[in-house]
Every structure is written in structure tokens, then in C-alpha cells.
Amino acid sequence: MILITGASGNYGKATIDFLLKKGFTAQSISALVRDEEKVEDLKAKGINVRIGDYDNYEGLVEAFKGVEKLLLVSSSDIEKREKQQENVVNAAKVAGVKHILYTSFERKNDTETSPIYSIAKSHIKTEELIKESGLTYTIFRNNLYLDLLPMFFGEDVLTTGIFLPAGNSKSAYVLRNDMCEATANVLTSKGHDNKVYSLSNTESVSLQEIAHELSEIVGKDINYVSPPQDIYVETLTKAGVPAQYIGMFAGIAEAIKQEEFSAETTDLEDLLGRKPTTGKAFLKEVYASK
Structure with missing residues (x-):
């Protein structure tokens, strides 16, 4: 029996x-x-x-x-996530689960100096708990979702351009569905015991390159501006964006700038048996008809 947590969310359902x-039969999935x-x-x-x-x-x-295999889809409650996921790991051990799989995230800096440490610390702690639990484990370090780029860019990106303080660093953005497919492949095959996989694209791109690709897709120039952090925060504040979102966007942008999400790995490609979806293919699907 395979059990998927967070099954009402996008990752779990996919x-x-x-x-x-x-x-796999429906009866063998919970x-x-x-x-x-x-x-x-x-x-x-x-x-x-x-x-x-x-x-x-x-x-x-x-x-x-x-349950034999349990996929722990990470909690979306950042403040309570560490304790919540500790509950899951401990409960899995007591219930007799044989193999736990966890959706963590890609990063290079595990220290408090990371611009996204407030997000990262619960993932880091959960990975430690899983490794110390005695359970067989597989950890997926998921890179930034391509699916999130439209949210970072805003609804008026084709008019105003991309405004994000991420510099010219590159990230290995990846489609959520590709990660879900790879996760399903691991759940249904052998050879993944006590492994940590980096689910990152095989191509890394900068936001300047994304702006160029977007320009080609929509047939007009889409500018990319990387402002200083304080100007970015001030601009979004004046636009009425809630403070918690501004902090999250600014932190992720700084992490991009510090190359937290750059990657040189073929883990995802190997698990899929094909090249992951490119950023350009994703942008074309989202913006070609606009």
C-alpha cells in the first residue's frame, strides 16, 4: 500500500x-x-x-x-511545518511504515545566513529526523517550480516586464508535473533506498534569458529589471501587496541571486527517462495565446 499525504493539493493529486x-490499481493507493x-x-x-x-x-x-510506502508532501504551513512533519515521521515509525519519501527543496546554504532560512529550516530539520528515524527513506530536493514564475512576474508582465531583484544568476527551474512523475516512478520501482535526489532541470537559465524567450513567444520586447531590494520592497508595498508575500518574494529573489537554485545534476532526467520540460516550453504554454 502506497499512501500520499497532502492528497488534495496539486503535488499529491498529480x-x-x-x-x-x-x-497501479486505485485500491493499492491511499x-x-x-x-x-x-x-x-x-x-x-x-x-x-x-x-x-x-x-x-x-x-x-x-x-x-x-502502509508500506508513505510520501510526505511537505506542509504548506511554514510556521508549524517542523512540528507537523515531526508528527508524520514519528507516526510512520510507530505505525510500521517501511519506506518514507519526502518532498524537500533544493538549496546550497543550510545556515542562518541563507536569505530563505525561515523557509529552509523546517525542511533541513525534517531531513535530519527522517535520516535518524531508522526508516528507509528517499528525499527529493525539489527546485523552484516553473509553475510559480507567473506569480513572481505578476499579471501585467507582458506590459510592465519582469521586475525582480534576482540579478543575472541562473536557476534550474523545473515543472511540478515533471517532479510528480519522477516521484511516481520512484514509488513504483526499486533502487532508491536511502537516496537523496535533486529534482532540478538539466538547464539553468537567468531571468534575463527568460525575458528574452518570453519576448520571442509574444512577439514584443519584455524587459527584465533587477532593482535593489529596498526599491523592490517599496514598490510592492505601494502597490498594496501583503507584507508576508513581499518578504517571501524578496527572499526567494535574493536566493536566486546567490545561486541557491543553480544545479548541475541529471537526477530528474534519469528518473524520468527523458529531458525535463524546458522553461521555454512552459512559457510558450502559458503566454503564447496572450
Whole structure:
């Protein structure tokens, strides 16, 4: 039995879909959710739905009974994530889970000097807990999603251009669906015990290069401006963007600038058996008709 946590979210649902496409029966897959009403589509496919909350340790122990492989899709609650994921790891051990897989994230700096340490620290701690648990593990260090670029750019990017203080450094942005497909491949094959995979693209690109590619796709010049951090924060504040989002965007932009997400690895390509989706292909799909 394979159990996918966070199954009402994009990553969990997509991974389940890839498992089904690979021929896994719905009866051999369980989905952990907090709200059963959010996964009527999974229930219709015959997926076993189990109710559980990362905050409820006892409930997790019950939900994990009979599970051989457990995919821990990281919690979206940054403030509570470390404790929540500690609950998952401990519950998995008590429930007799044999193999835990975890969606962590790509980075180079594990210290408090990292511009995204507030986001990183819970991932780092969870990786440590998993390795110390005695459970067989596989850790996926997922790079920045291509899917997030439109959010970073804003709705008016084709008019105003790209405005982000990320410098000219390159990142190995990757499509979420490619990571989900690779995750499903690992869940359904052998040879991944106690491995850490970097799920990064085989190409790294700068935002200047992305702006150039976007210009070609839409047929007009799209500028990229990398302002100083204080100017960026001031501009977004005046535009009414909530402070928590400004802090997150600014931190990620600085991490890009410091090359936290650059990568030279073929892990994702090897797990997929093909080249990952390129940034240009993603941009064309999103912006070609606009």
C-alpha cells in the first residue's frame, strides 16, 4: 500500500494520477486529507481516502496502519511545518511504515545566513529526523517550480516586464508535473533506498534569458529589471501587496541571486527517462495565446 499525504493539493493529486497511469490499481493507493469533500474526484477513481491532520499525531498513527510506502508532501504551513512533519515521521515509525519519501527543496546554504532560512529550516530539520528515524527513506530536493514564475512576474508582465531583484544568476527551474512523475516512478520501482535526489532541470537559465524567450513567444520586447531590494520592497508595498508575500518574494529573489537554485545534476532526467520540460516550453504554454 502506497499512501500520499497532502492528497488534495496539486503535488499529491498529480503524483496519484501518474501512479494510476503506470498501472497501479486505485485500491493499492491511499490518499491522506483533512477534508474529504475536497477529494471527491479521487474517491470517484476508487482511491482509498483516509482522514488525517499533520497536527494530530494519534490520528496519523491510525491513518498510516498497513502502509508500506508513505510520501510526505511537505506542509504548506511554514510556521508549524517542523512540528507537523515531526508528527508524520514519528507516526510512520510507530505505525510500521517501511519506506518514507519526502518532498524537500533544493538549496546550497543550510545556515542562518541563507536569505530563505525561515523557509529552509523546517525542511533541513525534517531531513535530519527522517535520516535518524531508522526508516528507509528517499528525499527529493525539489527546485523552484516553473509553475510559480507567473506569480513572481505578476499579471501585467507582458506590459510592465519582469521586475525582480534576482540579478543575472541562473536557476534550474523545473515543472511540478515533471517532479510528480519522477516521484511516481520512484514509488513504483526499486533502487532508491536511502537516496537523496535533486529534482532540478538539466538547464539553468537567468531571468534575463527568460525575458528574452518570453519576448520571442509574444512577439514584443519584455524587459527584465533587477532593482535593489529596498526599491523592490517599496514598490510592492505601494502597490498594496501583503507584507508576508513581499518578504517571501524578496527572499526567494535574493536566493536566486546567490545561486541557491543553480544545479548541475541529471537526477530528474534519469528518473524520468527523458529531458525535463524546458522553461521555454512552459512559457510558450502559458503566454503564447496572450
